[in-house]
Amino acid sequence: MGDSYVLYHDQIIKNGALSVDFEDRGYLFGDGIYEVVFVYDQKPFALNEHFERFIQSAAKLELVLPYDLQTFKELTQQLISKNKVHDGMVYIQMTRGVAPRNHLYERDMQSVVTGFTKSVSLNTIAESQSNGVQTYLTEDIRWLRCDIKSLNLLGNVMAKRKAADFDCQEAIQHRDGTVTEGSSSNVFIVKNGVLQTHPANNLILNGITRQIVLKIADKLQIPVLEESFSVDDLLRADEVFITSTTMEITPVIKLKGASDQTYKIGSLTKQLQKQFKEQIVTSTSAMKS
């Protein structure tokens, strides 16, 4: 059985042997960051990109990295191997550390790194990728630093719960009528052959999958607008899809919460999905050789 080992500081230990200090600032304040990396055929996908973002998030919050980038990558790989993950995800988290509860943080704290893996059958994500998902439109109530992949996810989890209550797999959030992103994904629309998504600023997380999709679009010479769009634009789109590490490129077939709208899974979405899959195969086979 896989998934029974976890990462704690720089050690891979048995899951049951890990305990979290209740004075950990991650536990008390959500004071920390994380990354989720997908594993295909035992290889982490886009590992460098994920750890680059991890380091950026750490810098934005003045979190201290306990070891260098190479060690983070090696420990992640060791965790995947130890748990014998064939396909699935790796979660790596770093909190500011342990101290008596006080809003004021010190800058020289010893960060606490933890991580786990979860094996996933690729069939489960394949189904929503071919059939699409239902989404629910809801107000974006989050703070103004959504570019940081922080542990503070209350707005996101509330949006996800609301979506699930309306039988939808994902929430699409808007700020005053401007579509920002999903609760755990980025949102793209297609109108008259042009691909559009919210610009990478403080109002969204610049998803690694989002960045890969934009690179693929560039390679395929698909016109792209990295400009914000309105709920009306979303309602009138020809195609809508969401992207994330765990959902890859997932078509949206329905939007609820406004005037209900249905969408077809369009040719541009399918073309991007195909290229994305090819990129996964290329990257995993490159890591084998």
Ligand SMILES: Cc1ncc(COP(=O)(O)O)c(C=O)c1O
């Ligand atoms: C709020 C939010 N936006 C976007 C994404 C997609 O990012 P990525 O493609 O790096 O997984 C996530 C992923 O969890 C997220 O939580």
